[in-house]
Amino acid sequence: MTKIEMFESLIAKYDLTAEEKAFLTHEVELVAKRNARKSTKPTKTQLANASIKDAIASALAEPMQAKAIGELVGISSQKASALLKQMVEDGRVVKTQEKGKSFFALAE
Numbered sequence: 001m002t003k004i005e006m007f008e009s010l011i012a013k014y015d016l017t018a019e020e021k022a023f024l025t026h027e028v029e030l031v032a033k034r035n036a037r038k039s040t041k042p043t044k045t046q047l048a049n050a051s052i053k054d055a056i057a058s059a060l061a062e063p064m065q066a067k068a069i070g071e072l073v074g075i076s077s078q079k080a081s082a083l084l085k086q087m088v089e090d091g092r093v094v095k096t097q098e099k100g101k102s103f104f105a106l107a108e
Contacts, residue, residue, distance in 0.1 A: 003031050053083055057092060063103040 001009075007024045010016070016024070042050070052075060059072045070080035084104050087093040096103050 004028050007031075049083060049086075052079075053087055053092070056080070056083060056087065057106060060093065060104065060106045063096065063105040065101060065103060069104065 007028045011021055011024050052073060055073045056069055059069060064072075066081040066084055067077040069084065070077040073080065075083075084093055084095070088095050088104070091107055093104050094107050096105070
């Protein structure tokens with residue numbers, strides 16, 4: 001439950017004074033204003049990861065394990081695994097398991 005949902009729930013559920021309702025309504029407005037100010041611009045890390053993901057996509061000619069992909073692209077296997085997980089969630093890559101090992105390939 002978000003703060004806004006909590007405040008609105010309190011306003012709806014309880015018999016509050018006008019002052020209490022005004023306070024909670026003001027808090028809802030403050031949270032909404034703060035959320036509106038949050039930047040949707042990608043961070044430096046996200047921009048760097050985007051280029052690494054493109055390199056991973058170029059390297060995936062055949063199904064490979066994260067360690068091999070990391071070596072090909074020049075990153076650690078842990079970073080390769082994390083980026084591959086994101087790429088699977090985005091639908092760019094598919095993950096298959098064979099004898100307990102994970103293999104990654106480009107999505108068709």
